[in-house]
Amino acid sequence: MKFFLDSAHVDEIDYALEMWDIDGVTTNPRHVQVSGKPFMTVIQEIGALMAGTDKPVSVEVNPHLDDPAEMVAEGEKLAAISPNFVIKLPATEAGFKAVADLAALDIRSNLTLVFSASQALQAMRMGAYFVSPFIGWKESNGEETFNLIADIMSIRDNFAFETEVIVAAVRNARQIIDAATLGADIVTAGLEVFRDAFNHPYTADGLKKFQSFWDQTAYE
Numbered sequence: 001m002k003f004f005l006d007s008a009h010v011d012e013i014d015y016a017l018e019m020w021d022i023d024g025v026t027t028n029p030r031h032v033q034v035s036g037k038p039f040m041t042v043i044q045e046i047g048a049l050m051a052g053t054d055k056p057v058s059v060e061v062n063p064h065l066d067d068p069a070e071m072v073a074e075g076e077k078l079a080a081i082s083p084n085f086v087i088k089l090p091a092t093e094a095g096f097k098a099v100a101d102l103a104a105l106d107i108r109s110n111l112t113l114v115f116s117a118s119q120a121l122q123a124m125r126m127g128a129y130f131v132s133p134f135i136g137w138k139e140s141n142g143e144e145t146f147n148l149i150a151d152i153m154s155i156r157d158n159f160a161f162e163t164e165v166i167v168a169a170v171r172n173a174r175q176i177i178d179a180a181t182l183g184a185d186i187v188t189a190g191l192e193v194f195r196d197a198f199n200h201p202y203t204a205d206g207l208k209k210f211q212s213f214w215d216q217t218a219y220e
Helices: 010-020 029-035 039-050 068-079 093-104 117-125 136-140 146-158 173-181 191-198 201-215
Strands: 002-006 024-026 057-060 085-090 109-114 130-133 164-170 186-189
Touching: 002 010, 002 164, 002 191, 010 039, 010 191, 024 186, 029 039, 039 057, 057 109, 068 085, 068 093, 085 093, 093 109, 093 117, 109 117, 117 130, 117 146, 130 146, 136 164, 146 164, 146 173, 164 173, 173 186, 173 191, 186 191
Parallel strands: 002 024, 002 186, 024 057, 057 085, 085 109, 109 130, 130 164, 164 186
Antiparallel strands: none
16 A cells, blocks of 8 residues: 655655655645745646656646636646646546546546545546545545445456545544555545554653663673
């Protein structure tokens, strides 16, 4: 399984690359806004971090766009900035069409804001490179997500689609493990979600005990 960092903070991305060897990055308008920097500045900085690697960076088109031709035009502009960039498009009728048009131009896309298996199926049919079902938002509203991921993986495998599945809006370690158990290709999560998932209180407690035993034992 691949781990993508869901962030537009350059310092966070740099840290995750160095410490965890993350496999890619996903950004969205909220992450860019929180960074406090202009959109083009942020994505160019992230592109520079990824230069010379094959690690993808998902960059979203203007979410106000609802015309496929305009989405494609902006997608072409963004893709020209960095070979690492994958164009994020919403799971709307226009977004699905733009996916197909970008694929015809050999530009990769990430169909985002997916909340149903039927949306994921259409994204795969239209040639999406990635499809991103959001699970955190659904669970926050009391909806079950385990079967959603299972259905999407079954559809992908049944028809041998080449689309990779990014389980997105992941909020905790249990969701990471569920995605891995179901065979999803990728999870994308924030820095603190990964940090919490990599730690465990028993590990910290055990390490303190081992340190105490070490301190009470002669070294030579």
